Amino acid sequence: MNQTETKAILDVHLQAFGSAEGPEIARLAKELLALPDTISISVRRGGTIAGNVLFTPFAFQNHPDAACYLLAPCGVLPGLQGQGVGKELMETSIGHLKSIGADAVFVLGVPGFYPRYGFAPTDKQTPYPDLLTLPASWMMLELKAGSAGPLNGRTLAVEPFMQPALWDTSAYG
Numbered sequence: 602m603n604q605t606e607t608k609a610i611l612d613v614h615l616q617a618f619g620s621a622e623g624p625e626i627a628r629l630a631k632e633l634l635a636l637p638d639t640i641s642i643s644v645r646r647g648g649t650i651a652g653n654v655l656f657t658p659f660a661f662q663n664h665p666d667a668a669c670y671l672l673a674p675c676g677v678l679p680g681l682q683g684q685g686v687g688k689e690l691m692e693t694s695i696g697h698l699k700s701i702g703a704d705a706v707f708v709l710g711v712p713g714f715y716p717r718y719g720f721a722p723t724d725k726q727t728p729y730p731d732l733l734t735l736p737a738s739w740m741m742l743e744l745k746a747g748s749a750g751p752l753n754g755r756t757l758a759v760e761p762f763m764q765p766a767l768w769d770t771s772a773y774g
């Protein structure tokens with residue numbers, strides 16, 4: 602990925618998440634983009650990046666062979682929200698993750714958006730289970746039939762995500 606594309610992706614997240622959260626999410630996205638196993642999916646409108654979503658490996662300590670991912674962040678430029686970019690991001694991403702043989706994908710997010718694409722609340726653990734005060738916001742989409750059932754126990758996200766504040770849902774509205 603060239604520098605122009607990286608900058609455009611970071612700008613999408615900066616703007617999508619607004620002045621309160623945007624700078625921190627853009628910083629996080631920059632760290633994630635620097636990791637070798639991050640999957641970045643963008644949707645363009647009129648030649649420019651309108652939306653982007655990142656996926657990073659999500660590990661179950663008891664199941665080292667499971668191929669799971671964490672979805673975050675997902676953002677669309679404010680001026681282009683509500684026009685199908687988010688839908689295209691999700692459909693393209695899910696198709697890609699299935700094509701590479703991923704087992705399941707997890708997200709901590711808006712309970713109204715992700716269920717449209719098959720995500721449902723899950724009892725699998727976040728890396729900081731005690732901080733999940735809104736269980737409906739922790740969701741999973743199984744990508745390979747039957748693969749998620751056996752998964753249990755302690756989980757680990759990539760290093761930039763291993764901050765308790767990122768998993769504390771008590772501040773959600």
Ligand SMILES: CC(C)(COP(=O)(O)OP(=O)(O)OC[C@H]1O[C@@H](n2cnc3c(N)ncnc32)[C@H](O)[C@@H]1OP(=O)(O)O)[C@@H](O)C(=O)NCCC(=O)NCCS
Nearest residue numbers: 617618675676677682683684685686687688710711713714
């Ligand atoms: C959430 C977000 C990625 C959705 O992208 P988008 O391009 O606006 O979504 P789309 O236009 O493709 O909408 C797809 C569907 O989801 C719905 N939707 C969009 N945003 C939603 C939200 N925040 N909550 C619930 N539903 C939402 C739309 O109404 C639409 O439904 P429809 O197909 O029945 O009309 C985008 O609004 C965004 O970047 N928001 C700010 C950052 C953010 O909150 N990211 C998610 C953090 S978990």
